[in-house]
Amino acid sequence: MSQALRRAGTVDPGALRRTMDIVKPHLGGQRWLMSGGVTALLFEVAFRVLEPWPTKYVVDAVSAQLGASVPGAPEATAGLLVACAAAVVLIVGLRALTNYLATVCFALAGSRVATKLRAAVFAHVQSLSDGYHATSKRGDLVQRLVGDVGKLQDVAVTAGLPLIANVITLLVMAVVMFVLDPRLACVVVFAAAAYWMTSRGSTTRITQASRKTRKGEGQLANIAQESLGAIGVVHAYSLHGEISKSFSGSNMKTLKDGVQAKKLAAGLERRTDVIVGVATALVLGGGGWRVVQGGMSPGDLVIFLTYLKTAMKPLRDLAKYTGRIARATASGERIADVLDVLVDIDDEPGAVPVAQVRGDVALRDVWFGYLPGEPVLRGLDVTIPAGQRVAVVGPSGAGKSTISKLLPRLIDPTEGAVCLDGKNIRGFTLESLRSHIALVPQETVLFSGTIGDNIRYGRLDATDEEVREAARKASAHEFIEEMPEGYDSYVGERGGTLSGGQRQRIAVARALLRDSPVVVLDEATTGLDPKATSAVLKAIDHLTVDRTTVAITHDAHLALGADRVLWVENGMIELDGGPMELMSEPSGRFAAWVSTQRHAKEVS
Numbered sequence: 001m002s003q004a005l006r007r008a009g010t011v012d013p014g015a016l017r018r019t020m021d022i023v024k025p026h027l028g029g030q031r032w033l034m035s036g037g038v039t040a041l042l043f044e045v046a047f048r049v050l051e052p053w054p055t056k057y058v059v060d061a062v063s064a065q066l067g068a069s070v071p072g073a074p075e076a077t078a079g080l081l082v083a084c085a086a087a088v089v090l091i092v093g094l095r096a097l098t099n100y101l102a103t104v105c106f107a108l109a110g111s112r113v114a115t116k117l118r119a120a121v122f123a124h125v126q127s128l129s130d131g132y133h134a135t136s137k138r139g140d141l142v143q144r145l146v147g148d149v150g151k152l153q154d155v156a157v158t159a160g161l162p163l164i165a166n167v168i169t170l171l172v173m174a175v176v177m178f179v180l181d182p183r184l185a186c187v188v189v190f191a192a193a194a195y196w197m198t199s200r201g202s203t204t205r206i207t208q209a210s211r212k213t214r215k216g217e218g219q220l221a222n223i224a225q226e227s228l229g230a231i232g233v234v235h236a237y238s239l240h241g242e243i244s245k246s247f248s249g250s251n252m253k254t255l256k257d258g259v260q261a262k263k264l265a266a267g268l269e270r271r272t273d274v275i276v277g278v279a280t281a282l283v284l285g286g287g288g289w290r291v292v293q294g295g296m297s298p299g300d301l302v303i304f305l306t307y308l309k310t311a312m313k314p315l316r317d318l319a320k321y322t323g324r325i326a327r328a329t330a331s332g333e334r335i336a337d338v339l340d341v342l343v344d345i346d347d348e349p350g351a352v353p354v355a356q357v358r359g360d361v362a363l364r365d366v367w368f369g370y371l372p373g374e375p376v377l378r379g380l381d382v383t384i385p386a387g388q389r390v391a392v393v394g395p396s397g398a399g400k401s402t403i404s405k406l407l408p409r410l411i412d413p414t415e416g417a418v419c420l421d422g423k424n425i426r427g428f429t430l431e432s433l434r435s436h437i438a439l440v441p442q443e444t445v446l447f448s449g450t451i452g453d454n455i456r457y458g459r460l461d462a463t464d465e466e467v468r469e470a471a472r473k474a475s476a477h478e479f480i481e482e483m484p485e486g487y488d489s490y491v492g493e494r495g496g497t498l499s500g501g502q503r504q505r506i507a508v509a510r511a512l513l514r515d516s517p518v519v520v521l522d523e524a525t526t527g528l529d530p531k532a533t534s535a536v537l538k539a540i541d542h543l544t545v546d547r548t549t550v551a552i553t554h555d556a557h558l559a560l561g562a563d564r565v566l567w568v569e570n571g572m573i574e575l576d577g578g579p580m581e582l583m584s585e586p587s588g589r590f591a592a593w594v595s596t597q598r599h600a601k602e603v604s
């Protein structure tokens with residue numbers, strides 16, 4: 001499609017189509033509300049068209065009376081006046097009622113669709129892989145989820161609905177005007193054509209400016225989210241000034257783009273005002289002349305003028321609404337962009353739920369890289385029998401944490417296979433696979449809620465007693481009981497009120513509650529002081545009994561207590577054996593690592 005053709009549309013058609021595509025699937029359930037709304041809307045249009053007719057009859061009757069040489073039948077005129085007055089009240093009342101019904105129906109449908117759309121976008125965002133989330137901006141995502149979906153809903157009700165009503169009213173009134181006087185009706189057509197000419201181009205520019213504003217708002221949310229998320233660091237390094245500077249910079253830019261969009265929309269509206277003024281002047285002059293010549297009745301002129309005014313208001317509002325719709329489609333596009341990101345890790349076709357699991361784990365010639373052509377894991381081959389506790393150690397950046405992501409399928413190997421009980425895990429449904437694996441990460445995230453709830457995230461149907469039992473085994477019961485409200489104590493976002501060691505023990509309790517045959521620990525004791533480390537190690541001892549354990553660790557104690565140690569370097573398993581065996585291995589790498597880690601702990 002040529003650029004000129006594309007600009008001729010009132011709203012960027014590509015953006016509008018993408019917005020409609022994301023909304024459409026959620027409209028199905030609202031069929032009744034939508035058709036109720038449309039019916040009420042059509043009735044409202046009919047009443048709007050009928051509204052000036054009583055006035056026409058009154059004006060015609062009165063002017064006939066005044067023009068008659070002998071005043072006669074004043075009773076008949078009085079009767080008509082009363083009937084017309086009653087008709088006005090009835091028409092206005094019914095118009096108000098139908099308008100109310102249409103607005104309520106569309107508002108209800110709008111909020112239901114927005115709720116569904118938001119849930120769908122959130123579910124989609126949650127199903128996207130770690131790789132996506134590692135590179136995406138969280139604040140911007142939240143902005144799309146909350147702000148953009150809200151904007152779309154708001155505009156659908158406050159602009160989409162009146163726009164449809166206006167277009168129908170305009171068409172019906174045009175038909176009535178053509179029947180009354182085709183020549184004067186042409187004035188309205190010229191006015192509509194003039195509007196179309198002036199709005200060309202403007203709306204495309206409005207969409208572009210709006211898109212920039214929404215993007216800027218996303219950036220603002222990112223800066224705020226990042227700095228508030230690390231407020232401790234901001235305070236400690238006195239970064240307030242620096243961050244405020246970049247915040248105000250983005251803030252100013254968003255303001256400028258916002259003003260630009262508003263300026264363009266306001267310009268378009270005012271140009272429409274002028275067109276409406278000229279059209280009214282033409283109808284007033286031309287129509288008056290026709291009445292004097294006897295070509296039409298004074299009542300017809302009243303209908304014409306009222307229609308022109310009523311029809312031109314929708315025309316003028318079209319500019320306002322198209323501006324708003326252009327802004328909404330910019331929001332729609334931002335949501336569509338998120339929905340277009342493919343879910344790269346999902347259930348494979350024909351995937352089955354995991355049945356009874358023993359816990360044999362195997363990596364078969366596994367290759368993986370975050371970026372094409374830069375492998376992080378290079379042909380890992382290892383078989384771990386059920387119940388074996390394996391520590392994975394090695395230099396930083398060797399790919400250890402990447403290994404821990406393979407089992408719960410946070411990433412998929414680019415080549416090779418990860419097997420559970422001899423079967424490729426890609427053959428299992430994601431949810432059932434993950435329910436058989438407990439992960440204890442380096443930094444445990446606690447969700448807003450009570451401590452009890454946070455442990456229960458391990459298994460949602462666990463009883464209170466099971467939650468307590470898990471906490472006991474994870475050496476968390478005592479400190480929880482000492483808190484003012486015990487298990488009902490509220491922990492803030494990210495668990496800021498608990499120490500690192502306490503958070504890790506909650507994570508272990510969560511994993512214990514899951515009671516899964518396979519446990520993955522990703523540097524679960526890193527960053528803890530010796531006392532907290534020994535409490536967490538004790539908890540881990542309980543957790544890993546008789547479970548296949550893959551522990552990525554920097555802790556010499558944990559490595560020496562394992563059944564087997566894998567030394568990973570450059571994405572390959574370079575040493576594999578019992579801890580004592582590796583201590584006396586000729587290269588001395590493991591022994592050197594153990595003494596370094598011990599020394600580091602003593603110093604800390």
Ligand code: ADP
Pocket residue numbers: 130131134370371376395396397398399400401402403
């Ligand atoms: P280790 O746990 O042994 O320190 P990692 O598995 O965390 O090593 O990382 C291995 C390599 O992969 C490093 O070079 C790191 O920079 C890179 N890496 C880790 N996570 C990502 C990611 N999300 N995107 C791109 N590269 C990554």
